Amino acid sequence: MTYEEIKxxxxxxxxxxxxxxxxxDDLIVAIEDAESDIAFLSRNLIRKVNVDFRPxxxxxxxxxxxxxxxxxxxxxxxxxxxxxxxxxxxxDLDKLRDDWELWVGSPSNWCPVSLDITxxxxxxxxxxxxxxxxxxxxxxxxxxxxDSPLIATSFQSMIENHATSSLLEQQEEFTKAGEYFxxxxxxxxxxxxxxxxxxxxxxxxxx
Amino acid sequence: MSVWTDEQLSRWALxxxxxxxxxxxxxxxxxxxxxxxxxxxxxxxxxxxNIRRIxxxxxxxYPISHRDQRDYLDGLFPNGTPTNxxxxxxxxxxxxLFPAPIEHLTPELYIDLFNPDVIREQCIIEFYAxxxxxxxxxxxxxxxxxxxxxxxxLAYLAEGKGQNLKAYKYYKQKEQVLAELYGDQLIDQINxxxxxxxxxxxxxxxxxxxxxxxxxxxFGVGVDPGE
Numbered sequence: 001m002t003y004e005e006i007k008x009x010x011x012x013x014x015x016x017x018x019x020x021x022x023x024x025d026d027l028i029v030a031i032e033d034a035e036s037d038i039a040f041l042s043r044n045l046i047r048k049v050n051v052d053f054r055p056x057x058x059x060x061x062x063x064x065x066x067x068x069x070x071x072x073x074x075x076x077x078x079x080x081x082x083x084x085x086x087x088x089x090x091x092d093l094d095k096l097r098d099d100w101e102l103w104v105g106s107p108s109n110w111c112p113v114s115l116d117i118t119x120x121x122x123x124x125x126x127x128x129x130x131x132x133x134x135x136x137x138x139x140x141x142x143x144x145x146x147d148s149p150l151i152a153t154s155f156q157s158m159i160e161n162h163a164t165s166s167l168l169e170q171q172e173e174f175t176k177a178g179e180y181f182x183x184x185x186x187x188x189x190x191x192x193x194x195x196x197x198x199x200x201x202x203x204x205x206x207x
Numbered sequence: 208m209s210v211w212t213d214e215q216l217s218r219w220a221l222x223x224x225x226x227x228x229x230x231x232x233x234x235x236x237x238x239x240x241x242x243x244x245x246x247x248x249x250x251x252x253x254x255x256x257n258i259r260r261i262x263x264x265x266x267x268x269y270p271i272s273h274r275d276q277r278d279y280l281d282g283l284f285p286n287g288t289p290t291n292x293x294x295x296x297x298x299x300x301x302x303x304l305f306p307a308p309i310e311h312l313t314p315e316l317y318i319d320l321f322n323p324d325v326i327r328e329q330c331i332i333e334f335y336a337x338x339x340x341x342x343x344x345x346x347x348x349x350x351x352x353x354x355x356x357x358x359x360x361l362a363y364l365a366e367g368k369g370q371n372l373k374a375y376k377y378y379k380q381k382e383q384v385l386a387e388l389y390g391d392q393l394i395d396q397i398n399x400x401x402x403x404x405x406x407x408x409x410x411x412x413x414x415x416x417x418x419x420x421x422x423x424x425x426f427g428v429g430v431d432p433g434e
Contacts, residue, residue: 036348041392058321070348071396074403086401094260098267101326112397114235115346117321138348174377185384 001156004145006031006163013164013180022167028142034162034184035139038151039070041188042195043136045150046073053079053127057101059118061133068137072118075110079129084110084120093121107131152194158187210369211362221340223357223382228256228338228345231390233397235259236343237321239314240330247284247307251300251332254343258302260333261292265326268292268304276305289330304330349389356382 007027016022039045049066051059061069075084088111093100105122113119120131143149149156165180228234240249251258261268268289273296276282287306297303308330318325325331336343345353360378363371 033352037352040348041388056321056323060321073401083404086404089398089400090260092400094267099262099265101262102265102323111400114397115233115393123323169377169381172371172374174374178377178380181381181384185388188388 001153002146002148003031003143006149006156006159007145009160010163010167013160014167026167027163030163030166031143031159032139032141033166034159035143035149035151037162038158038188038191039137039139042191043070043073044152044191044195045137045139046134047137048132048134050078050130051133052130053107053120053124055123055125055127057103057119057121057123058113059120060116061118061135062116066133066135068140070136070138072110072112072133072135074134075120076132076134077107078131080106084108084131086110090119093119096121152191155187155191155194158184158191161187210367211365215365216358216362217340219358219361220354221338222361223354224338224340224345224350226357227353227386227390228336228343230386231394232257232335233390233393234336234338234343235333235397236336237331237333239318239320240312240332241314242304242308242310242312242330244309244311245286245307247304248297249302249304250298251302251334253300254337254339255300255332255334256337257335258292258294258332259335261302261330262326262333263289263304263308263330264328265323266290270294271305273297280305345389346393349385353382353385353389356385 007024010027010030011020011022014022047068051061051064051066061072074086076082077084084107086109088096088109090111090113093109093111097103100121103122104125107120107122107124110118110120149159151158161180161184165177165184168174168177168180238252238255258270261270269291271280271291271293273293276291276293285306286309289304289306289308291305293303293305312328312330314329318329320326320329320331338344344350356378360375360382362369363375363378
């Protein structure tokens with residue numbers, strides 16, 4: 001489904017195809033809000049970028065130029081050719097050593113620290129090389145009519161439902177808005193599971 | 208003419224954001240503590256809700272309760288390099304370093320508290336902050352949508368021409384649903400390890416990394432309760 005079709009569906013839901021009560025901008029803002037929610041709640045947009053190692057365990061990837069970064073998914077060390085382990089929480093790092101912020105060595109682990117900061121430990125005092133950052137990305141702004149949303153086809157109606165609900169509540173049609181929002185809510189929970197368990201069926205041997 | 212004033216809307220926005228922030232600890236920040244020799248009591252700013260971690264020259268300080276300090280450390284207050292901090296019964300937003308520091312640490316303005324060179328020289332408190340709508344606020348990608356529901360709820364509840372209890376109920380429900388969806392996702396984003404590369408599906412993986420001491424089953428001398 002293209003964005004043009006989605007907008008047509010939304011107008012159809014609102015019986016607005018001929019009259020155009022809602023402007024094009026209203027629809028675009030509603031669709032952007034919907035996509036932003038879907039991207040944040042399901043983390044379905046995974047991108048990768050190379051980032052240079054720095055002489056600190058803390059990385060704020062937005063400040064390093066990854067502007068659509070939402071959260072880190074995985075990190076691959078291109079120097080040592082291995083994935084960094086991701087089983088530790090921020091508190092677990094204190095179990096390794098209580099001065100882990102000053103721990104110098106070859107990076108072996110990463111963990112989230114806050115909404116903006118990721119920690120890679122240990123850090124190198126004279127870093128060389130880079131790593132590949134796999135991250136969940138925020139949704140893009142200003143969708144073009146010919147493009148299709150980067151969401152599974154069977155779940156693209158989430159955008160319609162979210163946008164229709166948003167536009168209806170602006171006109172104080174709360175009962176109708178609530179119905180469309182409930183459709184979106186149920187679908188987003190299913191989609192979260194689907195994204196998380198993408199390759200679950202492929203686990204032939206459960207080790 | 209608008210039914211509600213800008214001041215009202217701003218006040219409701221802040222109230223909505225504060226309420227969400229109190230329910231979900233997601234605003235995390237750091238501040239340096241100005242350490243004075245011999246002084247163990249320090250007052251934290253109002254916007255510090257809870258302490259996440261304290262490091263003294265890069266080494267973690269472990270929290271102990273006032274009772275534990277009295278019971279296990281004889282209630283003494285020696286001087287030395289701090290190893291613990293007492294977080295309760297010291298006063299509102301006050302903590303006590305234990306032992307009391309024996310040096311001065313004066314942080315400069317605008318230092319990078321995530322730089323190892325700075326961490327090595329300072330006492331740094333990492334804390335959960337209260338929202339203030341300016342420096343401490345919700346992430347942009349969810350803020351506008353959540354505040355719209357919260358402000359609408361309060362606006363339609365307020366006495367006056369704008370009151371609409373049906374609308375209030377709708378936005379109240381929407382705010383609750385969004386709070387749960389957004390809040391759970393934010394907490395997951397901050398605290399949960401991804402476990403994509405190193406899973407936790409086996410007992411072996413959980414047991415041996417990070418390494419912990421494994422004592423034999425017959426270690427120690429058994430005691431009865433109350434001994």
